[in-house]
Amino acid sequence: MKTLEVSVVTPDGPVLEDNFEMVVCKAENGEIGILPQHIPLVTPLDIGEVRLKSGNDTKFVAVNGGFLEVRPDKVTILAQSAEKAEDIDVARAEQAKKRAEDRLQSKQDHIDFQRAELSLKRAMNRLRVAQR
Numbered sequence: 001m002k003t004l005e006v007s008v009v010t011p012d013g014p015v016l017e018d019n020f021e022m023v024v025c026k027a028e029n030g031e032i033g034i035l036p037q038h039i040p041l042v043t044p045l046d047i048g049e050v051r052l053k054s055g056n057d058t059k060f061v062a063v064n065g066g067f068l069e070v071r072p073d074k075v076t077i078l079a080q081s082a083e084k085a086e087d088i089d090v091a092r093a094e095q096a097k098k099r100a101e102d103r104l105q106s107k108q109d110h111i112d113f114q115r116a117e118l119s120l121k122r123a124m125n126r127l128r129v130a131q132r
């Protein structure tokens with residue numbers, strides 16, 4: 001089976017570099033699946049999970065937006081932050097979720113709702129990926 005070289009990179013450094021048969025991620029226009037020899041592509045990513053498949057095994061990564069770059073034999077995901085499922089601190093994500101929910105429920109003018117919504121989305125994505 002042909003494989004793709006996959007790198008997930010953040011400003012803090014590489015999160016994952018390995019070879020996989022298929023990559024599925026959440027582009028802003030919907031889910032996109034990449035197989036070897038895909039046409040070159042650059043597209044923005046949503047906050048979501050990335051699935052990396054090899055045979056019957058699938059690895060899950062929580063990705064906080066960024067960009068997907070596809071070349072025929074290589075996929076690069078550049079994200080503001082990203083965590084492999086096994087590296088996610090569930091208690092921290094639950095606290096972040098609670099904080100964001102409290103902010104969204106408060107009626108105070110100084111709350112930045114868009115920021116709180118994004119924070120909630122990141123936390124819920126981490127919790128979903130951690131359960132995989």
Ligand code: ATP
Nearest residue numbers: 012064081082083087088089090092093096122126
């Ligand atoms: P928090 O409010 O808990 O910091 P956040 O969504 O604001 O969450 P980010 O700004 O996306 O956090 O990430 C900051 C750094 O912390 C990144 O390196 C990210 O990978 C890491 N990180 C954030 N939340 C978690 C988590 N629940 N488990 C593991 N690493 C995390």
